[in-house]
Amino acid sequence: MRIALDLPRVDRIYGLTPAPEDRPEIIVPLPMPIAGDRAAFEENFVEDFSEHPWANLPVTITLSVLDAAEQQSQSDPREITLPGRRFFDPLAAAIIEMRRDLLWNRTNAERSAQxxxxxxYQPQEVFRKETQYLQLRHAIRKMETLAHYGINDEQQQALADDLWDLAIDLEEGDLADALDRMRQAQERLEQA
Known part of the structure; x- marks a missing residue:
């Protein structure tokens, strides 16, 4: 299975305005079924592409097959949106969008940092933990510094990994945070 970005269908606004950096197609080997009829079979494919820069963007999927006699056949491309994780916490969603923009093109680093x-700007209203705020400030400083001096592939990926981990932490929090938020919501409901 080959997955390629469907650039004409991408809504080229904000951080997606510059040309995307070259990325190879995603190639996923699909094994033949062990049992059943080889002429007609169905399989469910489960793979996590949440951290890929194309997550939640339009892609084309093409299936190709190669038999033992070296004969190859290919399906027509099918248009889908590459499934990715959805973030419901507004701050986590913003961080993930800036991460996507950074991975889309390194020139977005300065804009993403801004x-x-x-x-x-006002961390006490946005962050539940001071450590999360400090992690984001560190990532912002790193992004600004790298934008000034140039970002290589390893630095780009390390920064993207840091932003991903922070967004996951913000989105999921811990059980104590969830219980505290539930109590606060209950208090607001009682007040209303």
Missing amino acids: ILRAVS
Whole structure:
């Protein structure tokens, strides 16, 4: 299975305005079924592409098959949106969007840092933990420094990994945070 970005269908706004950096197609080997009829079979494919830069963007999927006699056949491309994780916490969603923009094109680093700086302007209203705020400030400083001196592939991926981990932490929190939020919501409901 080959997955390729369907660039004409991408809504080219904000961080997606510059040309995307070259990324190879995603190639996923699909094994033949062990039992059953080889002429007609169905399988469910489960793979996690949540951290891929194309997650939640339009892609084309093409299936190809190669038999023992070296004969190859290919399906027509099918248009889908590459499934990715959805973030419901507004701050986590903003961080993930800036992560996607950074992975889309490194030239977005300065813009992404500015947006994240604006989003985190009054941390006491946005962050549940001070450590999360400090992690984001560290990532912003790193992004600004790298934008000034140039970002290589390893630095880009390390920064994207840091932003992903922070967004997951913000989205999921821990059980104590969830219980505290539930109590606060219950208090607001009683007041209403």
